[in-house]
Amino acid sequence: xxxxxxxxxxxxxxxxxxxxxxxxxxxxxxxxxxxxxxxxxxxxxxxxxxxxxxxxxxxxxxxxxxxxxxxxxxxxxxxxxxxxxxxxxxxxxxxxxxxxxxxxxxxxxxxxxxxxxxxxxxxxxxxxxxxxxxxxxxxxxxxxxxxxxxxxxxxxxxxxxxxxxxxxxxxxxxxxxxxxxxxxxxxxxxxxxxxxxxxxxxxxxxxxxxxxxxxxxxxxxxxxxxxxxxxxxxxxxxxxxxxxxxxxxxxxxxxxxxxxxxxxxxxxxxxxxxxxxxxxxxxxxxxxxxxxxxxxxxxxxxxxxxxxxxxxxxxxxxxxxxxxxxxxxxxxxx
Numbered sequence: 001x002x003x004x005x006x007x008x009x010x011x012x013x014x015x016x017x018x019x020x021x022x023x024x025x026x027x028x029x030x031x032x033x034x035x036x037x038x039x040x041x042x043x044x045x046x047x048x049x050x051x052x053x054x055x056x057x058x059x060x061x062x063x064x065x066x067x068x069x070x071x072x073x074x075x076x077x078x079x080x081x082x083x084x085x086x087x088x089x090x091x092x093x094x095x096x097x098x099x100x101x102x103x104x105x106x107x108x109x110x111x112x113x114x115x116x117x118x119x120x121x122x123x124x125x126x127x128x129x130x131x132x133x134x135x136x137x138x139x140x141x142x143x144x145x146x147x148x149x150x151x152x153x154x155x156x157x158x159x160x161x162x163x164x165x166x167x168x169x170x171x172x173x174x175x176x177x178x179x180x181x182x183x184x185x186x187x188x189x190x191x192x193x194x195x196x197x198x199x200x201x202x203x204x205x206x207x208x209x210x211x212x213x214x215x216x217x218x219x220x221x222x223x224x225x226x227x228x229x230x231x232x233x234x235x236x237x238x239x240x241x242x243x244x245x246x247x248x249x250x251x252x253x254x255x256x257x258x259x260x261x262x263x264x265x266x267x268x269x270x271x272x273x274x275x276x277x278x279x280x281x282x283x284x285x286x287x288x289x290x291x292x293x294x295x296x297x298x299x300x301x302x303x304x305x306x307x308x309x310x311x312x313x314x315x316x317x318x319x320x321x322x323x324x325x326x327x328x329x330x331x332x333x334x
Contacts, residue, residue: 003027004068007037011048011058019055044068063241065113065136073247078109079140079254080247086112090132092119094139095195095209101141102197102205108143111250117211134220134231136212136242140253141205144261148201152304153265154257155180155194158208160271161256162190165249166212172235175277178297178306178322182212183277186324187230189213210249215239269300282325283308285317293317 001009006027010018023034038056042048044066047059067085074080084106091097094112096119101110116132144154159180166174166182166189174190175183182190193209213231221229232240260268273279278297285293285308295310305316 003029003033003037004041005072007034008041008046008058011056015057017049017051017055017057023056063239063243065115065242065246069243070111070113070247070250073243074250077251077254079257080111080250081109084110086110088112088114090114090116090118093117093209094137095193095207098139098141098207098209099197102207107141107205110141111138112140113138113246134216135214136210136246136249138210138246140208140210140250142208142257143205144203144257146203148196148198148203149303151194151196151203151206153260153268153302154206154208155192156265156272156300156304157256157260157268158192158194158210158253160268160275161252162192162210162212162249163275164256164271165252166190166232166245168252169245169248170232170236170240172232174275176272176275177324178276178278178317179304184230184232184235186277188228189230189232189235208253212245212249214242214245265302272300278306278322278324284323284325285320286323287320293320297322 007023010023010026020031020034024031027034027037038048038050045064049057049059066087067082070080070085070087071082086097086101088097091114094114094117097112097114098110101112114137117137142154144151156179159176159182162182163174163176166172172184177183180192181188182192190210190212195207195209196203197205197207213229215233216231218226218234220231232245256268256271279299281297283295283297285306287293293308293310293315295308295315297306298309299307301307301316303318305318306322308315308317
């Protein structure tokens with residue numbers, strides 16, 4: 001372990017102060033070198049309290065979104081190796097940065113994280129609010145060996161993974177809404193955007209953009225979204241450690257990505273339906289041409305289309321906004 005890692009591990013092991021002398025002994029360095037290491041960690045964003053003749057105490061070090069904290073929280077695998085993690089204070093969009101990194105030769109397993117996005121985007125080109133220091137805004141580059149027809153299946157792989165990761169890290173009952181929104185208590189907590197880098201019918205890369213509302217309060221959302229959006233902190237009643245959530249989601253992405261490759265879409269479809277807040281519910285689908293379809297959502301087709309049972313028969317929905325029917329008979333779109 002490096003000196004930096006030893007100091008962080010020691011500080012994380014207790015809520016009390018750790019003396020400079022102890023850190024000096026553990027790291028086998030002089031006290032002045034300990035002080036410089038602490039200052040460097042503080043400059044990276046770690047909140048470390050210092051008291052003369054007492055020592056150092058880590059106040060809120062687990063919410064630091066940097067490559068060291070992320071890589072140390074992940075098991076060894078293809079996703080999120082330290083040399084493939086890029087963290088930014090501010091960027092236009094992590095998906096746009098992923099495209100730029102691909103041109104530089106980066107590929108499978110690359111993770112891009114930003115504390116603030118100035119041009120975050122959601123499905124259908126919609127703006128995605130991503131204020132600084134509150135959410136988890138990141139992108140992942142994958143290189144599946146599939147043709148264009150199968151790429152839609154990865155939308156459901158990622159939705160399942162994000163819901164599982166949030167559940168594992170927070171205990172909150174995250175659910176999926178077709179095609180890949182993540183809800184808690186009927187409100188949106190995460191959006192997912194998939195973009196292709198392909199030519200002809202060959203897929204080179206999949207760029208997965210994910211935005212998780214982590215520590216926002218209601219006033220952080222635009223007024224028109226305050227009744228539709230939520231955050232992990234709002235649902236849990238306390239702030240969450242973003243690094244812990246991010247690492248849990250990344251681990252679940254790798255596990256489900258491998259599961260699709262090994263066992264096919266049927267396993268992913270089953271997991272998605274178990275986590276779905278749509279299956280078995282009355283829904284209203286508003287198509288891009290503004291036409292409306294009412295029915296009961298009953299399943300997923302192999303290409304990811306939502307199967308909706310209507311009075312006229314079974315319909316397959318491949319694009320559109322899905323609203324759920326409320327107890328009063330009205331439909332609400334998250």
